Amino acid sequence: MSDATLTLTPPEHAENEIKPRLEIDGHDPSMLISMRNIWKTYQMGTESVHALHGVSFDIPRGEYIAIIGPSGSGKSTLMNLIGCLDTPTQGEYWLNGKNVSEMDDDELARIRNQEVGFVFQTFNLLARATALHNVELPLIYGGVGASQRHEMAKKALNAVDLADRITHKPNELSGGQRQRVAIARALVNHPSILLADEPTGALDSHTSMEIMDLFERLHSEGNTIIVVTHEHDIADRAHRVISIRDGQIEKDERIK
Amino acid sequence: MRYSFRLTAIWEAFRVATASLRANKLRTALTLIGIVVGVTAVIAVVTIIKGLDQTVAQTFSSQGSTVFSISKNPQIIKSREEFIKANRRKDVTHEDAEAIARLCPACWRVGIAANAVETVKYADQKAENVRIRGVDPTTMFDIDGVTIDVGRIWSDTEGASGRDICVIGADMLKNLFSDAPSDRAVGQEIRIDGRPYLVLGVLEPLGSIFGFSRDNVVYIPYSTYQKAYGGRRSLVVFIQVPDAGQLEIAEDQVRTIMRNRRGHATDEDEGFALETQDVFLNLYGSATSNIYLVTIGVAAVSLLVGGIVVMNIMLVSVTERTKEIGIRKAVGARRKDILTQFLIEAVGVTAIGGAIGVGTGFGLAYVISALIGFPLLISVTSAVLGVACSSIVGIASGMWPAWRAAKLDPIEALRAE
Ligand SMILES: Nc1ncnc2c1ncn2[C@@H]1O[C@H](COP(=O)(O)OP(=O)(O)OP(=O)(O)O)[C@@H](O)[C@H]1O
Ligand SMILES: [Mg+2]
Numbered sequence: 001m002s003d004a005t006l007t008l009t010p011p012e013h014a015e016n017e018i019k020p021r022l023e024i025d026g027h028d029p030s031m032l033i034s035m036r037n038i039w040k041t042y043q044m045g046t047e048s049v050h051a052l053h054g055v056s057f058d059i060p061r062g063e064y065i066a067i068i069g070p071s072g073s074g075k076s077t078l079m080n081l082i083g084c085l086d087t088p089t090q091g092e093y094w095l096n097g098k099n100v101s102e103m104d105d106d107e108l109a110r111i112r113n114q115e116v117g118f119v120f121q122t123f124n125l126l127a128r129a130t131a132l133h134n135v136e137l138p139l140i141y142g143g144v145g146a147s148q149r150h151e152m153a154k155k156a157l158n159a160v161d162l163a164d165r166i167t168h169k170p171n172e173l174s175g176g177q178r179q180r181v182a183i184a185r186a187l188v189n190h191p192s193i194l195l196a197d198e199p200t201g202a203l204d205s206h207t208s209m210e211i212m213d214l215f216e217r218l219h220s221e222g223n224t225i226i227v228v229t230h231e232h233d234i235a236d237r238a239h240r241v242i243s244i245r246d247g248q249i250e251k252d253e254r255i256k
Numbered sequence: 257m258r259y260s261f262r263l264t265a266i267w268e269a270f271r272v273a274t275a276s277l278r279a280n281k282l283r284t285a286l287t288l289i290g291i292v293v294g295v296t297a298v299i300a301v302v303t304i305i306k307g308l309d310q311t312v313a314q315t316f317s318s319q320g321s322t323v324f325s326i327s328k329n330p331q332i333i334k335s336r337e338e339f340i341k342a343n344r345r346k347d348v349t350h351e352d353a354e355a356i357a358r359l360c361p362a363c364w365r366v367g368i369a370a371n372a373v374e375t376v377k378y379a380d381q382k383a384e385n386v387r388i389r390g391v392d393p394t395t396m397f398d399i400d401g402v403t404i405d406v407g408r409i410w411s412d413t414e415g416a417s418g419r420d421i422c423v424i425g426a427d428m429l430k431n432l433f434s435d436a437p438s439d440r441a442v443g444q445e446i447r448i449d450g451r452p453y454l455v456l457g458v459l460e461p462l463g464s465i466f467g468f469s470r471d472n473v474v475y476i477p478y479s480t481y482q483k484a485y486g487g488r489r490s491l492v493v494f495i496q497v498p499d500a501g502q503l504e505i506a507e508d509q510v511r512t513i514m515r516n517r518r519g520h521a522t523d524e525d526e527g528f529a530l531e532t533q534d535v536f537l538n539l540y541g542s543a544t545s546n547i548y549l550v551t552i553g554v555a556a557v558s559l560l561v562g563g564i565v566v567m568n569i570m571l572v573s574v575t576e577r578t579k580e581i582g583i584r585k586a587v588g589a590r591r592k593d594i595l596t597q598f599l600i601e602a603v604g605v606t607a608i609g610g611a612i613g614v615g616t617g618f619g620l621a622y623v624i625s626a627l628i629g630f631p632l633l634i635s636v637t638s639a640v641l642g643v644a645c646s647s648i649v650g651i652a653s654g655m656w657p658a659w660r661a662a663k664l665d666p667i668e669a670l671r672a673e
Contacts, residue, residue: 085666085670086666105591106590106591109589109590112585112586112587113587120670124582124583124670128279137584138588139264140265140268141264141268141584141589141590141593144264145264146264
């Protein structure tokens with residue numbers, strides 16, 4: 001378990017470099033997220049595609065992180081693992097003190113429901129449901145009763161400035177508004193971490209900036225946020241940037 | 257913890273299922289057809305047969321299970337051999353009846369009857385296919401279970417005299433006397449096959465069975481019948497016992513008497529037919545059980561086809577909604593939650609089909625009961641059974657598609673368009 005391979009290139013700005021605390025056997029219990037030597041391998045016929053090989057890092061509570069890297073480098077794969085939508089082929093993932101890499105389907109569903117808020121590039125809202133119902137969805141599967149649920153969902157929509165759009169369906173909302181509904185849905189259950197995989201990829205630059213302002217505000221309110229992007233001006237807003245190339249961490253540095 | 261509380265998820269499943277059924281109306285309708293046909297068949301047949309059962313039970317209890325008959329030709333001939341056998345027999349005669357009346361201590365009432373079918377006329381009115389029943393003595397009225405409404409039955413001396421007198425069934429009033437009050441017919445003269453008969457009385461109506469009226473009849477004394485139609489026809493001896501418990505003893509006694517009178521009965525045939533109403537009831541029972549079997553077959557096939565249709569449509573529905581399933585799983589829906597959602601949809605559609613089938617089944621039974629003329633007995637049990645059966649089909653055929661939906665990988669599901 002402890003012999004994770006250290007594959008980092010020598011740092012150029014050593015004072016900003018963040019080293020995973022590999023010297024600790026297993027995970028670091030003080031961290032919100034601890035990944036140790038994570039591999040994700042896809043079997044394509046006879047060929048094995050290593051989307052991730054040997055990724056290790058720690059994320060403390062309250063951080064604002066950007067993950068950058070070229071297309072196909074493994075960013076989405078990593079995000080899906082962090083968000084418990086997928087499980088690693090090999091390695092250990094500790095989230096909030098729980099070893100997620102050994103969980104079964106239903107336990108992962110529970111983690112997704114309670115611990116993770118996921119924001120997608122293409123919003124992934126239920127087309128036939130209202131904004132309010134979309135935001136309520138995690139609470140429904142969390143077993144929250146109707147009146148408390150409405151209350152929480154309205155609050156979340158209010159937090160993303162959509163209080164006046166709660167009965168609208170996704171096709172009656174602009175792209176930016178849809179993404180804000182998705183963010184409200186991600187936040188409604190007060191998750192430990194907010195994940196966003198290219199949240200502005202489908203938005204124009206003005207709307208993108210609005211969404212990024214929203215993330216900044218959410219971070220200042222104490223949320224832990226990880227954003228995948230390949231736009232540098234978006235990555236620059238984060239406090240720490242993890243660069244991925246060919247399924248490995250190329251660079252992991254604090255910029256603020 | 258609160259995550260384990262799942263009522264909210266079940267309610268959501270219900271909401272989604274109904275929305276989906278409503279959104280795809282045509283598809284829902286097509287899915288329903290097989291189930292509707294199956295349940296309709298079962299409900300209609302069960303209801304119709306229940307109605308017939310009641311009619312049959314009432315009809316036969318009017319004569320009661322205390323009557324049996326001796327005749328040359330059995331009333332129900334089941335094979336050609338039987339027909340040939342019966343035709344070789346000697347006629348059953350008036351003397352046979354007298355011997356039975358004299359020698360059978362267990363027999364309470366003994367009477368004879370012979371039937372002909374004729375056209376009956378009064379003034380310019382005419383009734384066709386009327387059963388002319390020559391009976392003797394007048395206790396035959398009691399054995400037949402008919403009672404006089406207006407007027408009187410002939411006395412036994414009148415009956416023996418061979419006079420042209422008659423007692424008419426209720427249909428004669430309707431057909432010959434244009435529904436006049438019963439007393440209008442009494443004292444009138446009707447013509448049967450050209451011969452004039454004086455009407456002494458009118459019988460209480462018995463109603464009809466399977467669309468055949470039992471009141472389309474004219475009773476005349478047997479002596480008169482003999483004069484009009486000849487005495488050479490074989491007749492039927494009817495025997496009534498005071499209660500059903502004595503039936504077997506009486507049958508044994510009558511059998512012995514008849515065997516003695518026939519002298520040498522051959523090995524294969526005792527030379528006469530002894531029949532109780534059980535013959536009819538058995539025949540009726542085997543006919544209805546065949547109908548039941550056929551119906552169960554039809555219902556099983558259409559429910560099977562319906563189930564396959566439901567399964568296919570559910571598979572299409574799962575494929576169409578892969579993305580939705582991905583979204584739900586991404587925010588924390590478990591396998592069970594998705595499974596219930598699609599099961600509720602499948603059971604919902606089949607239960608609706610079942611309910612419609614129950615409705616159309618009762619409707620069909622109503623139309624047929626009105627046409628043939630038997631009571632409509634709506635049974636709650638069969639309605640519940642119809643909906644329950646179709647719901648089970650829903651679970652069986654929805655299970656696999658629902659399971660496929662439930663175990664979808666969230667990432668792959670989200671990638672679907
Ligand atoms: N289901 C899969 N089956 C096979 N290979 C896969 C699968 N998912 C991802 N990959 C491969 O894994 C690698 C990483 O993919 P990933 O989607 O994580 O890239 P990415 O960094 O998010 O790229 P982009 O910026 O284009 O979104 C790619 O080479 C991809 O082809
Ligand atoms: Mg990606």
